[in-house]
Amino acid sequence: MHRTAALHPVAVALASALALAGCSGGGGAAGPGGSSCALPAATSLQVVESAPGQGADGVSVNAAVRIRFNTCVDTPTLAGAVSFRRGTTAIPFTQAYDAATATLVLTPAAPLALSTSYVVMVLPTARGARGEPFSGWVLGFYTRDAPDTAPPTIAADPAGGHFNHPVDVVLTCADEPGGSGCAQTVFAVNGGAPHPYVGLVRLEASATLTFFALDGEGNRSATGTGTYVIDVDPPGVASVFPPDGATGVALDAVPAAAFDEDMDPATVTAARLTLAPAQATGAAYEPATRTARFPPDRRLECGTTYTATLDPSVTDLAGNGLPAAVALTFTTDPDCVEPVTTASVTDGVYAAPQQVTLTCTDAGGSGCARVVYTTDGSVPAPGSGTVVEGAVAGPIAVGEGETVLRYYSVDRAGNREAVRQQRYSVSTSGFTYVATTGGLARGAGVVPARFVALGGAGWTSAFHRDPVTGRLWRATERGVAGSDDGAAWSLTRLPSASGGRMLPARAVWGQGSLVLAGTEEGLFRSVDGGATFVPLLQRTVDGYDAWVTAIAGDGKDVYVATSLGLAVSHDRARTFAWTIADRAVADWSSTPTPATCSPRPRPACSAPPTAARRSRGSTPAPSPPSPPATSAPSR
Structure with missing residues (x-):
């Protein structure tokens, strides 16, 4: 509860009488210290601030009273002019005066009482250091009700x-x-x-x-x-990788820089390192080693000289940047041939468990470095698969049931082959087949623990034979299918950007680990031999998507024909440039003449087909019509 400190009646009367007396008093000579006062003169001496404040409640019992004046005080006039009371009882105190701030400090000789009203008075007999008159001043406050035991x-x-x-x-x-x-x-x-x-x-x-x-x-x-x-000293680069001027650098090398002091991880970003020829990178900083690493988004090109430049905006923890950009040049290994891995047991149906050995051969000459595989059908990678150093992995036990073995090898130059696959069906008691809405499914044994769908990839729109791996690729209505022998196929789906459905593939092209798939929503790219795909070239003009109709390539040159123009890459599909300008959508609305269309089921016409002009998220495009019986597609 807030309370107003009550002034003792005697104190009130005395203060009033002295205030009246003070009003009639004249100036007078300046007291001691007046000539040394650094504060400006005033017409009268006044109290401008106090602690506690006037009427304060809950004041500490250990509080001192601070009274600040508007100008310097003639300290001899304070003698007998200041009183500190509880009712009629005088409170012993000491007083100190700070001339620099014109502050008078009253310190009680003992702690004050709890829940008690106190009054402090300064009589009009006090004067300013230059003789300024004072009209008197009274302060009332109330101490707290209970002790304060909580620390600040x-x-x-x-x-x-x-x-x-x-x-x-x-x-x-x-x-x-x-x-x-x-x-x-x-x-x-x-x-x-x-x-x-x-x-x-x-x-x-x-x-x-x-x-x-x-x-x-x-x-x-x-x-x-x-x-x-x-810290005002700029950081320095202690070492770089690859070393400046290095040759024979592996294609999977990760450019890195080690610093001579701790760096700010927030400034170590992909934008701080540039590679020429251009290639995107990620970025990571390891505080324990003070090392920044910039992993490329895909393997470097073989037999290529690169320049890596580290921007000086990389800073230490104090915000000091590098004195200047740091550049290094290195040349990658001339081995451009991807290794090839073969399985000792081909895929198929077996009546007994099998032992499979994977063997890597490298025609490029650098030699096999490692084999990576999985047995659960997942995409193998160093962090999600079994890694075996050298050219041979196995034997790998293939037991009862369905086993999908996926694998690849990497040579010492950093070339990585496309992911390969073998599917093994093993049962010592036969197989059970069931019909499902998606096609035929097979399980091992009389009462299978699980079934594996045997459905095909759907209608095929295009074929492509990879000149590097010999793998046969199919663009199908269910995605992209690949096969090393033309008999067993692995299917990878292509999700729509609008979600909720998978896209049919309209075109496919591959060269080693690089595989491109064309869809009605643009181009998808895989850098792991078709195991996974990500959107790469998705172009929309006035709500119309770039329908990819054909893909061709040779070496580093890739050409992608779309409903919105021709896209060309000269760096193995890292970047593309549009070489044919878009036509106005209004022009597409006109009916194309027969002379401008090819006789294909999905013609490349002056006006793209209705499905090609569809924006993402609208009704799915109809499947292409069945081709003549003389060229029946694979399923």
């Missing part, structure tokens, strides 16, 4: 860190609501002598700051600590 809290801003300039630290004390309030804050630098906090703490060099606060009841906060590192 204290915080530093900034709390610590690295800086490339001197830093000013602000210490802030906070006491609980209704508490006795913050009375003092103390700090020390590097474990030195404690100092009262009166303003900013400026640190010109690296230091550790410790601090605590006291409230009005003497409760002490927990000690806070802040470490401040002042």
